[in-house]
Amino acid sequence: MTSKHLQIIAAALLLLAVVLGVVAWKNAHRQPVPAAEQQNENGKTLYPVVVTVKPLEAGKPITADQVGVESLPINPADAFSEVNKVVGREPIVPIGIGVPLIGSQLSSGLALQVALGQRAVAITVDEVVGVGNRVMPGDYVDVFLVLRKDGQEIDDSKAHLLLPHLRVLAFGPLAVNEGEQKPADAGTAATRRVDQAKTAVLAVPVESVSQLAIAQQSGRLLMALRNPSDEAEPTVRPQDAQALAVANRNPLDAAQAGVSLVSVTGGTRRPAAPSSAALPAVAAAQTVVRSAAAATGVEIIRAGKREEQHD
Numbered sequence: 198m199t200s201k202h203l204q205i206i207a208a209a210l211l212l213l214a215v216v217l218g219v220v221a222w223k224n225a226h227r228q229p230v231p232a233a234e235q236q237n238e239n240g241k242t243l244y245p246v247v248v249t250v251k252p253l254e255a256g257k258p259i260t261a262d263q264v265g266v267e268s269l270p271i272n273p274a275d276a277f278s279e280v281n282k283v284v285g286r287e288p289i290v291p292i293g294i295g296v297p298l299i300g301s302q303l304s305s306g307l308a309l310q311v312a313l314g315q316r317a318v319a320i321t322v323d324e325v326v327g328v329g330n331r332v333m334p335g336d337y338v339d340v341f342l343v344l345r346k347d348g349q350e351i352d353d354s355k356a357h358l359l360l361p362h363l364r365v366l367a368f369g370p371l372a373v374n375e376g377e378q379k380p381a382d383a384g385t386a387a388t389r390r391v392d393q394a395k396t397a398v399l400a401v402p403v404e405s406v407s408q409l410a411i412a413q414q415s416g417r418l419l420m421a422l423r424n425p426s427d428e429a430e431p432t433v434r435p436q437d438a439q440a441l442a443v444a445n446r447n448p449l450d451a452a453q454a455g456v457s458l459v460s461v462t463g464g465t466r467r468p469a470a471p472s473s474a475a476l477p478a479v480a481a482a483q484t485v486v487r488s489a490a491a492a493t494g495v496e497i498i499r500a501g502k503r504e505e506q507h508d
């Protein structure tokens with residue numbers, strides 16, 4: 198072996214040493230592997246899973262100090278990797294310590310979607326009330342009330358904004374707590390189910406529940422779909438809206454004030470029907486005349502003929 202060959206081998210070994218040094222340096226300064234990809238000493242992959250650190254009682258909301266995240270060699274289906282996904286939810290059965298939490302162990306009812314100070318209220322809907330069945334859970338709507346009098350008082354029919362900015366919790370069979378439902382047969386099943394919607398569940402402030410209930414029994418409700426980024430609200434109370442809507446030019450105040458059929462058609466109110474209260478006066482007058490006649494004579498009826506004899 199010549200000296201030239203030795204030089205080539207030495208250069209190759211030097212190059213190999215440099216490469217190995219670079220690899221070692223990169224491994225030493227590599228970012229920590231995410232928890233979902235960590236491995237234990239046996240080379241098994243570990244997954245972050247939320248487990249209980251304190252016993253959980255059925256029906257009581259979970260607090261942050263009752264759960265924690267541990268790296269486990271298993272990743273149960275429907276498990277949680279973040280504590281905030283389970284805090285506030287309620288176990289449907291008692292759960293001991295060290296148990297991985299999964300969705301089927303926790304309640305997922307609509308009540309958890311109702312904010313404090315609100316109530317979930319169902320109203321009857323059809324294709325018109327439900328904005329052509331385009332309303333979806335999570336949308337925001339304004340609820341209008343249409344009051345129509347009977348045939349003799351149709352001029353007094355009126356419509357106005359009843360409750361603004363209500364969140365839709367459920368529409369037909371779909372609800373916000375159930376997530377997005379995938380159609381079962383080429384995109385038609387979900388559409389058919391929404392088209393058959395008969396009710397919508399709205400999140401209503403508790404002080405307005407009675408107002409909505411009486412309105413649903415007294416007139417026809419209409420939902421108007423609104424942009425979720427539109428945070429506008431009426432600035433006056435309903436009883437003051439009529440007087441102030443024109444002054445402040447707030448569109449929602451004007452909607453809350455409402456319109457009557459007369460103002461829409463530009464017509465005038467029909468004159469009130471004659472009161473029957475005047476009829477007794479005629480009878481009273483006849484009574485007075487008859488009494489006066491009785492005071493001056495005697496009325497005699499013979500063979501169906503009436504005669505009067507005067508003193």
